[in-house]
Amino acid sequence: MLPFLAYTTAFLLLPAGTVIVGAFQTQDGGWSIDNIQKLFEEPYRTAFKNSIEVSVVTALVGGALGVAIAYAAIRDGTPRWIRGMLTTFSGVAANFAGIPLAFAFIATLGTIGIVTSFLQNVFGFSLYDWTPPGSDTTFSLFSKTGIEIVYLYFQIPLMILVIAPAIDGLRREWREAASSLGASSWQFWRYVGFPILFPSLLSAMVLLFGNSFAAYATAYGLTAGGIGLVPIVIGFFIGGDVLDDPHLAQALAFGMFVVLGLMMLAYIPLQRVSSRWVR
Amino acid sequence: MEEFQEQEYEFLRRLEEERLDRRSLLRRGLVAGAGLTILSMPAGALAARKAALADAPMRGGAIKLSELVKEAKKEGRLNTIALPPNWANYGEIIRTFTRKYGIPITSADPDASSAAENTAVRSLKGDPRAPDVLDVSPTFAIAGANEGLYAKYFTRNFKKVPRAMKDGRGFWVGDYWGVVSFGVNTAVVSTVPRSWKDLLKSEYRNKVALNGSPLTSGSAVAGVYSAAIANGGGLNDINPGIDFFAQLKAAGNFIPVQATPQTIASGQTPITIDWDYLNIAYAKEFPAAKIRTVIPSDAVYGAHYCQAINATAPHPWAARLWQEFLYSDQGQLLWLKGYSHPALFTDMVARKVVPKALIAALPAASAYSKVKFASVGQLNKARAAIATEWPKKVGA
């Protein structure tokens, strides 16, 4: 316990501390909450809204798809080698990000991507002229939806890796017992499988949320900051050629802290409730 | 002095009284000696370092070039940062420097931004890996100079550099400039747009891209500035440029993706708004894309980058030699070979030292005659406007 605490303090808490402190300072060294107040104005408010929205969507969708695919690979009847391939592939894909990922999707779903061209040439269907149901603009990879689609590429594998041990814990005997009592697949999941997996699902989705919230390079490669997301805005202030306000960047980082902190706060009571079901 | 004598006297007295035996004396001597050596080491090192820094000259004209070369060779290395090989021919410049003077160059972080360069100077202070020389955008050059990150140095040719392109105090010098251009992939686009107005035509749907976002990329800011000049704004008012891009986006022509060599080569970004030297270089690199570089007829906006020397450079002599090299005819012509306009371009043309072939590789000089440069004050105002207006009008 002690070495762990010492290590995290030295390498994590101290630098994090400088961020929190810096959020309340100004360029000339004074103290102020100006930067924090700015967070509530445009465009930062939109950046937070966008980041939260993208993170929630990819956590939920990525989580659901991840569980489905993981279960498909781990359950009875599936050849064992599929699991090995899937987990190792997920390990790589979970960190495949940045410009290579952005370009891979541009090459697939971009204006002249292979899928776009395929749909055009084979089905006469023009993807970029199509308005998805429930939206008021035509489809574009370079939009919030596009970012969500691309983010799933590392969200789903992350879910697969984290939930696999939990699925292992769903003992086969339980499934057998349930069906011998006449339960259907759906009933098994509703009354046995899902409640047992729930605590792990929850922590996994929190991880996915955090992962998506902090992602930077991929979104930049895809939309060059056209869609405001918090890490991208931070990047503008710290790493760019144009703007230069490290304290505002720290205030933004502090904002990220708060959002994630609130998530954790909501997560704790949920955890306690759901783990009771397992005991 | 007196203190020492007193101590000595004290010591001798004690010696008499306590009859220190030889061993404890030896021990004390050793400890004292070790302590003094250790303590004096940083002091010694610091002194040696200070001596070195103190020696590196402030004016290139004050010492002989051969002496500069000798001291630089003694240092044995040069650290650079943020110099992509295909950017204004830096690849060849680095190779030529190393070949000519036998000083190897460590080119770190070629894709770093200007902000990252200044950060590297700050964070790596005292580290032998710190960058010796920098090539930053004017905003960061000024910030760095004011923060004391740079050393003062006047190259031999400092006087010949146009006033608008240098810092009077000697902290930085403009190195090369270029103008905003359209890089058009004629394999994908049949009619080449000639002006900003042309870009709004419906045949360019989903085809126009910037080199990054104006909130972080200097080249993108320049693009917006150029659009502003073409649409009734000017160096003092960048808002019409922002409005133009909002219009372009509403028309469906603007794709908010960063133009990289991959998107250019694949034809995903067939019309790239970027520096002329970059677009011309892409044309050579991807002949299949048949890229034509066009300087918009309704606006010619240019900007330069700035050379600076790290105040705490680990190799100060090599850094100064690098600058002398860059501002010599050889260095300047290498920049010209990279399709940019070096700082001493007008002077070299007047002296007739520029090979015709190099001039021919650039767009006609007449296109450049109307070029406008923004002052730092104007740039700051523009940045502030972009920071608040761009996300509102163009971003989501």
Add this chain to the structure above:
Amino acid sequence: MTPRRFISPTAVLWLLIGAAYFLVPLIATFLFSLKNDQTAKCCTLANYSGVFDDPEFWKTIRLSFVIALETIAFTLALLVPTVYWVHLKLPRLRPVIGFLALVPFVVAPIILVVGLLDLYRGTPTWFYAEPYGFLAATYVILAFPYMYFSLDTGFRAIDVHTLTEASQSLGAGWLTTLFRVILPNIKAAALGGSFLTLAIVMGEFTIASLAQFKTFPVHIQYVSQNKAYQAAALTLVAFGITWAAMLALLAVGRGRGAPTTQGAR
């Protein structure tokens, strides 16, 4: 009831959907990488040989691998006992550590590295200027959330108390219990966490580049920004190599004996 012998149709469906989504972009990249950079048409392997001929490729990939192994070892050594202890004795601390685990996400790498560089500038050069020291230490922090959540899930799936009591009632000490009883049971979780750590190190760019270390991701970024077709080839090569490394890790993990619970199969 005998275990199902053939793969279920729903499983096939999900696996196919997954395969389509994950493989198509890779195929797109592959097609691009086969293009000749002069004519922009298929098909040539010149881009791949370009990748392998580059000495920077070999230098950086070796460096990244070594750092990855170092990070995995360190993180496991640090976290396995800690998570074990928390699950066994201090369940109240779980949310606290969980929160700590989210901090690395929040402190954007760019801010983290500037803070770290500042703090540790005075340390001896063998730590600070060497990637094996400073960078690996930082990567342990980055890997921490992933490893923690993996291990946490793993520990949750086994009955820690019973196993420990049983082992101790048979006379085993703490270390023996940890290594011979607990560890084999959380193997899947530890392996999953290790995969993630390997991938993180092989994919992390911001910190390495700001701290001026030439790791493999730094090399990839450089090629992506400067060479169009080779970048696509390099991306796929990097993908393939990392995947192979994981399969190797998996084989090593399997070789140490099977876990005692059978799980869903």
